[in-house]
Amino acid sequence: MRLVRPSSCAATVLRPSWFFLLPLFLLTSVLTAADSAAGPAAPAGRVVTSEVPSFELDIQPILTKAGCNTGPCHGKQRGQNGFQLSLLGFDSDFDYQQIIEGGRGRRVFPGSPDSSLLLQKAVAAVPHGGGKRFDIDSPFYQQLRQWIAAGAPRRRPNEPRLVGIRLAQGQFILAAGETARLRVEAEYDDGSRRDVTHLADYLSNDAVVVAVDEHGKLIAGPLPGETAVMARFRNQIDVAQVVIPFRTRQDPEVYNALPRNNFIDELVLAKMQRAGVSPSPPAPDHVFLRRVYQDLIGRNPSVEEARRFLSDPSQDKKQRLIDDLLERPEYAEYWANQWADLLRPNPYRVGIKAVLNYDQWIRQQFRDDVPYDEFVRRLITARGSTWRNGAVTLFRDRRSADEQATLVSQLFLGIRLECAKCHHHPFERWSQTDFYQFAAFFADVGYKGTGLSPPISGGEEIVVVRRGGKVQHPRTGETLVARPLFGPMTGDRSATASSEEGDLRERLWEWMTDAANPYFAQVHANRLWAALMQRGLVEPVDDLRATNPPSNPELLAALGDYLREHDFRQKELLRAIAASQVYSLSSAPTTDNIADRINYSRHYRHRLRGEVLLDAIADFTETPHRFSGMPEGSRATEIWTHRIGSQFLDTFGRPDANQDPPCERSGESTVRQTLHLMNSPEIDQRTRASGGRAARLAASPLSEEAIVEDLYLAAFSRFPTPEEQSNGVQWIRRAGDRRREAIEDLMWALLNAPEFFIQN
Amino acid sequence: MKNRQVDRVSRRDCLQLGLTGLLAGGLAGGLRARQTATANTTDRQADACILIWMDGGPSHYETFDPKPEAPLEIRGQFRSLPTKTPGVHFSQLMTSLSRISNKLAVVRSICHNQGNHGAGNHYMMTGAPPRIPVGCGAYVSFHPSLGSVAAKLLGAPHGIPPYFSLPRMSRSGGPNFLGAKYAPFVVSDDPNSKSFRVPDVTLPASIAEGRFSDRQQLRREVDRLQRLAHAAAGDPVAAVDEFYQQGLQLITSPEAQAAFDIHREPDSVRERYGRHPFGQRALLARRLVAAGVPFITLYEGGWDHHENLFDRFEEKVPRFESTVAALIEDLDAQGMLERTLVVALGEFGRTPKINARGGRDHWSNAMSVLFAGGGTPGGLVVGATDRQGYAPVERILAPENFVSTVYRKLGIDPGQILYTPEGRPTHLVSDATPIAELMA
Secondary structure (H helix, E strand, O other): OOOOOOOOOOOEOOOOOHHHHHHHHHHHHHHOOOOOOOOOOOOOOOOOOOOOOOHHHHHHHHHHHOOOOOOOOOOOOOOEOOEOOOHHHOOHHHHHHHHHHOHHHOOOOOOOHHHOHHHHHHOOOOOOOOOOOOOOOOHHHHHHHHHHHOOOOOOOOOOOOEEEEEEOOOEEEOOOOOEEEOOEEEEEOOOOEEEOOOOOEEEEOOOOOEEEOOOOEEEEOOOOEEEEEEEEEOOEEEEEEEEEOOOOOOOHHHHHOOOOOOHHHHHHHHHHHHHOOOOOOEOOHHHHHHHHHHHHHOOOOOHHHHHHHHHOOOOOHHHHHHHHHHOOHHHHHHHHHHHHHHHOOOHHHHOHHHHHHHHHHHHHHHHOOOOHHHHHHHHHOOOEEOOOOHHHHHHHHOOOHHHHHHHHHHHHHOOOOHHHHOOOOOOOOOOHHHHHHHHHHHOOEEEEEOOOOOOOOOOOEEEEEOOOOOOEOOOOOOEOOEOOOOOOOOOOOOOOEOHHHOOHHHHHHHHHHOOOOHHHHHHHHHHHHHHHHOOOOOOOOOOOOOOOOOOOHHHHHHHHHHHHHOOOOHHHHHHHHHHOOHHHEOOOOOOOOOOOOOOOOOOOOEEOOHHHHHHHHHHHHOOOOOOOOOOOOOOHHHOOOOOOOOHHHHHHOOOOOOOOOOOOOOOOOOHHHHHHHHHOHHHHHHHHOOOOHHHHHHHOOOOHHHHHHHHHHHHHOOOOOHHHHHHHHHHHHHOOOOHHHHHHHHHHHHHOOHHHHEEO | OHHHHHHOOOOOOEEOOOOOOHHHOOHHHHHHHOOOOOEOOOOOOOOEEEEEEEOOOOOOOOOOOOOOOOOHHHHOOOOEEEOOOOOOEEEOOOHHHHHOHHHEEEEEEEOOOOOOHHHHHHHHHHOOOOOOOOOOOOOOOOOOOHHHHHHHHHOOOOOOOOEEEEOOOOOOOOOHHHOHHHOOEEOOOOOOOOOOOOOOOOOOOOOOHHHHHHHHHHHHHHOOOOEEOOHHHOOHHHHHHHHHHHHHHHHOOHHHHHHHOHHHOOHHHHHHHOOOHHHHHHHHHHHHHHOOOOEEEEEEOOOOOOEOHHHHHHHHHHHHHHHHHHHHHHHHHOOOHHHEEEEEEOOOEEOOOOOOOEOOOEEOOOEEEEEEOOOOOOOEEEOEEOOOOOOEEEOOEOHHHHHHHHHHHOOEOOOOEEEOOOOOEEEOOOOOOOOHHHHO
16 A cells, blocks of 8 residues: 555656755865866766776776775775775875775786786675675776776876766655655766766665665655755765655645745745645644743743733734743843853863853843844954953863864854864765864964863963964864865955954854855754744754755745844844744644654644743742852843752753763653652742742632632643632632642642643 | 542543554554564573663773783783683783673674764664764764663563663663653762762652642642644653653652662672762662662763873773672672673774874774673683774674674564554664674
């Protein structure tokens, strides 16, 4: 039994969007600097056989396809049995020298090509640990033989260079079990193209959803889903996105009839239509109310606020609420708390005073509503004293150009460069040279004053910019000039930046925020989207790899553009997301979106962030926090260091900056959390506190009905149903003079119910 | 009112939706036909496994695979140490373990191709390489971990969590698609501290038992949040429900309370394990095994010695290895070693050449893994690396073989197929061959 696909619709659907082409653009710009003398171009698609094969264009691809230079074989460090190749052939000079000069010259014999060890081993004519890689009568053998016979040249005259590869088709919609073929074309700097489908390698991001074989054949799995499939040829990659829709026959009218509030709804619905899922209905008002409070300002509405919103009959109340919330002081504290997760330095390294200054600096940016691009500028170009400018703590914590470069590229571009510190990453496009040229933007960062002296590090340090700093390639020792990861510098469009024009970090910032660089806006847009929608369009949110494509590329592009068009004012994008229809969908699934976890067809439930939950408990129980070193009544979102102890926050997960490497925040539920809510002394004391809500209500003249209503509004931001109301009233009445105890028990039950700590 | 409530089934809605749209394909049959994953008790060799996770990747040279013949820049500054087993040498600092080598088996020939922490952790903890490239700092999960599988298939006596991880979860030690129920119970508190107790597993002093059961009733009454019945929906409330049940069982289990009470151990025993957090965690692990827990991970970080390897080893290793030896000897003395498997490993070995900072870098081409108990023959070395420790040359083994060995010993068939909540079939281990020498 197979899903039936509409007959005329072949396995194709859409051309690759610009996003998939981006890597090609990037590499083009890097590589065109090389010699561009146009040689005799091979016509597109024709395999050149009359010419002498080229080492880089023909021979190395064969070695890669045959698996010779992989990690477990000759590609590993030290090689295999004395024969070493660079991993996946990224270093042509090294490989050439190994083949020609290594093995005491026995690997190639131009005079008698068939006796070459390279060929003899490959066809297992002599014992070979790797077995037979191809046959004597195969095209691979013939090409290798031809090359050796021609004297095994390093290069042909005027040989073109590979500048990119492109999948003929970048998006596929397949039925379960259906197959399709990838076709890969290589593009050279002389304008020629060539079909390299038979030479490329393929990798599926999730082979149980869609598998791919060595010939580029896609095989859809048995269930709906989607994933990306990468094709790699030499150091070039392209990615196809493959969707197995939930339903293939879905009446377009279903989608056309759905309400749309803004561009976000258009793009989300378009993707839902492609994936064959339909949206859940809108959530009830009280669910929206609680959700938007938690997501925009990190707290629940008060009893009065909830009552007011729920009783407000006006049409525009949601929009007004969103606008109000964005102007609340809690907004700044909540978003600063989220940024602190990303930036928080280890206090044992940088000293507690620097940690405090850094935290205060971050908070001030959000209180002043500094646009995102300016926030980043102040941070990455920070200079001055750690006692005066909190932002320089970034440079106190990250002390070398390579550490600064990896942090900045990951946080603000979504590009993870760590791998490229040591080698050309096989799944990314960054080489070691790319990395250290990028790091060279931080070459001039210097320090004065007291450096780190763990565990105390209390002294003042001044971050300065001094010309003439150097970043060297770790292997070649060459001093590298600052050069962006792709494209030219902003302004004069030069390829590199020089410190003679001032702080190199300013130039880096200009390039990062240039309209031609989509990463800067998109990584932040993705982060904001994930904060409200519970899942990034790209996951992890700061990993915008070509091999990790967004689930909805058009939407990510549009969100990034929106942020840029609104001058990087984060509130504007948050406003647009919160005002969309999709934001307010119910979490309750329909039959055809129950298994959808990536198209936003329903709201995805999640446990509240530790700080938000702890504040919610303080508000509900009317017991202020008492954190060490902070004024009574401070909120958990205002905590400025993890050294302020809280067993609650430790249990509910907060990243510990003292760990090296720092732990990521975990949003998972655990049995420890359940036990903590049930039994911990802290929750017990808060529920029963003499100044708390239970005590106040018990002592008040309020009727039992009013008390139950208050508790439900405070706990769940909604009125109790008539049944809940009467159950609660009976419970309290039955307790007689133990009225306070009964209210305490009811409060314990409410805050231990999932409706309290799971966002619905 | 109370009686009325008792009689009432939980009041909340449960949204029962089939996967009609989803299962129009060929999987519906597959789902119906799917069998419950099982453990086999007949050829089970061990009832429990204590996995000592040396996070960061310990050097194989300075632990169990010294290369005294290699040049100085490879062999390093430690001597090799003869063990109780004729012809077998460990590295200089492994003094206690070398004295009990007759109870140990060392596999020197495991290798893989995942040279960063995120990926190496995942491969060794789950037996599956990460599906897509992951970075060094990554905490990834594509497949259920050893401990979570053991928790699901072996279970534990009523009220006691079947999988512990002390003092934290290892990066890829989670349940993945098996569901939150099989996540490890993490005890982060330090059992070496005088005031150690597992927090929140007893009722607050102010709350009498009767009042607590009233509260349970009341919670059932107010808990109306709709559940999304199908596992494919990924409803976090499902996990919460599991944890609530586990939590209730735990606080009402005297066996669990007793297992946690390390203060019942005589001082002499506590001394033998070492009066430091790792030592007392190892002792706690033994108590948990005795209470019927089938899988315990002892996470011990700090093995990522990119610099000053030898100084750091001298600080760290004597304590560490004497605790491991004490654990094995104590299990033996209690008659528990025969049915308790102890393994110690990290994510990979370390580079042959000592780097400029006096450290060794990541090296997944060779690593050593320690085994003891659970029917493992003692005084055994499996496999060998070349003369300079670059790569295995005898009995070349993969993480799959390691994981399959642990599963086999626990009576779990590593070749079985598990199903994800969506119904996708997944091999537990792609190569289900255990290391035959260890199976005796």
